[in-house]
Amino acid sequence: MNKEEQGKLVKACKxxxxxxxxKIYNSFMPRMLAVSLRYCNNRSDAEDIVQEAFIKVFKNIKKYKDKGTLGSWIERIVVNCAIDHWHQRKKRVLIDNSELIEENETSELNEIEQQELAKQLSTEKLRTLINDLPEQYRYVLNLYAIEGYSHKEIGKILKIKESTSRSNYTRARKKLLENMRALGIYKNNC
Incomplete structure (x- = not known):
């Protein structure tokens, strides 16, 4: 759907x-379900989040100002609904690991390693590996690496310390690499 079509549909929705x-729902729902699935292990919860998000989209469509893309605006609403859903059902306190992280805990992939990893790892397999992470790690990883929030913003969103966001992100990456190594997807020469 091109920008002109989207504009007409938004005006009609208003x-x-x-x-x-x-039409907007059918066009964007598959993508938004994929976004929601990054935050939920459960497809039913992900579908509920998307439904809630689209209700908010249509209730607030008059506020849409045609800055950026419609898809990005809807995606932001889906992410916010996923975070709200998480807050509502959160029963345990996030791990507060604000102590210093040892240097050997942070291993970056160089460009060649990233390219090799991309060849071996399908999107679905990566989604599965991310969904296998502990919940607090998964949320921080998604918000930081995919959505582009800063650790300070994540701290406010998830109601944790900025340092906790940083350590959860580092541990999420470490756990993700460990899981990839266990499956033979990523081999480290160390």
Whole structure:
């Protein structure tokens, strides 16, 4: 769907046109479900988050100012709904590992390693590996590495310390690499 089509559909949605809403929903729902699945292990919860997000999209469509893309605006709402969902069902306290992280805990992949890893790792397999991470690690990893939030912003969103966000991110990466090594996807020469 091109930008002009999106503009027409948004205008129609602002006038409560159900057909336009349905077209926007059908166009963006698969992508938004994929976004939601980055935050949930459970497809049913992910679908609920997407439904809640689209309700908010259509309730707030009049606030959409055509800055950026419609898809990005909807995605931000989905991420916020996923975070709200997490807060609502969170039963345990996030691990507060604000102590200093040892240097050997942070291993960066160089460009050649990244390219090799990309060849071996399908999107679905990566999603599965990320979903296998502990919940607090998964949320921080998604918010930082995929959504582009800073650790300070993540701290505010998840109601944790900035240092906890940093350590959870580092541990998420470490755990992800360990899981990849265990599956033979990523081999380290160390």
């Amino acid at each position: 006038k409560n046109d159900r057909n336009a809403m349905e």
